[in-house]
Amino acid sequence: MKSFAWQPGRARRDDPEQGSRRNTSSPGRMILATALSLVLAILGSAGAFASSSLTGAGSTWVYPLVAKWAAAYESKTGIKVNYQSIGSGGGIAQIKAGTVAFGASDMPLKPEELKEAGLIQFPTAVAGEDLVYNLPGIKPEALVLSGPVVADIYLGKIKKWNDPAIAKLNPNIKLPNMAITVVHRSDGSGTTFTFCDYLSKVSPEWKSKVGANTSVAWPTGVGGKGNEGVASYVQRIPGAIGYVEYAYILESHLSDARMINRDGKIVSPSLKGFQDAAAHVDFTKAQDFYVILTDHTGPDTWPISGCTWQILRKTAPKETNIEVMKFFDWGFEQGQGMAKSISFGPLPPTTVSAIKSYWKSELGYSI
């Protein structure tokens, strides 16, 4: 029996033990096979690109709404809307760079900024956020807080739950002698912007010391990543307080607080509260729809309400912009039920027609 070991000087091909088995793994064949499969894959996926698809990116706040609308829109029209929730700042950066068809942001860009970058923005829906707390024994919505008190808590001036300022607002609750652990967002976020904007309005000290932006220099506290991060810290740490979107509170059964609004009334967060805030603002008069919904008057108005905007590029191809406008117009007309089911409030009625005429006046064309 011939030894099976390969001897130097002998090509494998000639070895009878190998028999007629061709060298099936020659490098040349492998390269050819790989190249062929790559080409096929690209051709195959090109088919996917051929059907219409829109890409958007930005705010995590509006993500549930856009996802719901996109799913229904695709089943209706076959156009796929691809949305990446990378945060408002990311959305703004991407639309400025022109890598997406629309950018979503919870912080409106100022008209000068829009003009400089060649962008337009329009609002999509209204929603709100609330403070959540972890106080054993105190039921959800039992705690009442006011804007100045929250600002002092987040400034680190009020350190304990049984501080007289909080006790004054809650005469019927026995507040424990626990340290307050402040939880804020570690990543940049439109939720932060709305919250800090509200605090800037109700507390001059907050306005001068910290200000409002998607990311601020928090005087105190722990940072959680995303709404989930804040929620999980609040759930885990007794005596913690944090701020999250209202839709999130509904989903995760956190204890939320009631706030004293500008009229001095104690209100709970609700869709009506957000819409009341929006009703006090004339979207049609604001240039580029630059409105802030925090701290408005009204008996039921929720103080920490916010809006979310979509940003388009003026110099984008006409077809792309038209597709985006068609999608959001469909959302405004047909998607309000879906929006309400996840606690996003529709815009005031005259706003939608104002948006359409804005498109026409800014871009020169409309749907």
Next chain:
Amino acid sequence: MSDLDIAVRIETQPMSEEPRSAGRSRYLSADFLFHKAAVFAAIVVAGALFATVIAITYDSWTSIQTFGVWRFLASSEWNPVTQTFGAFPFIVGTLVSSAISMILAVPISFGIAVFIAEVAPTWIKRPIAGAIELLAAIPSIVYGLWGLLVFAPAFAMVEPWINDHIGSIPGIGVLFQGPPMGIGMLTAGIVLAIMVLPYTSSIMRDVFLIVPSSLRESAYAMGATTWEVAWNVVLPYTRSAVIGGVFLGLGRALGETMAVTFVIGNSNTLSPSLLMPSATIPSVLANEFTEATTKLYLSSLIYLGLILIAVTLVVRFLAVLLIRRLGRREGAVA
């Protein structure tokens, strides 16, 4: 005979018979190609390192121009609203969390390595080594989730004890005072220590196992205890490799992002206590990069990355120095 056979035959001659026979083959010989490919690979890797440093410096130039070097390194203010940025809390956070992880991981790794090399019966060596190496296979984000969801609540029950007993010692007590949140610098250091453990311990173990048994056995023969053999014979013999392993682990700890972001609490202010939330350079980069809207903000974040590269290079340089110095003392080749 076919051409292929001729080429194969020439290449497989022993070197002394047909020196540089490769060059005389009719085909591009495998040896020549391999040589060139190896040189190319080395150049690409070194070039990639230089290119990375140059690219990052270029991207952070706006921030370097605005803040300069020393002001940025020494400033504690990180304020996106007023657009003033300073790196000091993050540098401190990175160094302190890595230091904690090293202080915890190195003695335990040494213990594991000694156990496997000296003490354990043969049948248990492989399973334990395998289990430790499995720790390295766990993705770092899983460590982050575990740290946040499992370890932090458990640690929060221990923290009041630490606060009361160690926190009340005058002097170092201020390092251990804080609310029992479960997250913070100390938690991050502990999670990092667990992540770094497999790297340091497997290097130490491998190197302890190849210590010549004559060396060990002569020590035992003279009546040395297991501890004395491990500390006075095995460790000095393997010192440079052990230090190399430790710096490998340190490199991992310095750059670890997701696990740290979950458990460190993300507070951009400097605080003396280890129980308070803090931030490291990788964690602040992970948190704030996507939302950095202005050029200066983005540039400052990239500047932080440049500082991290510099820190890593300095650590590496110190490692090489240390190994060379020890090697010189022992008379061994570095």
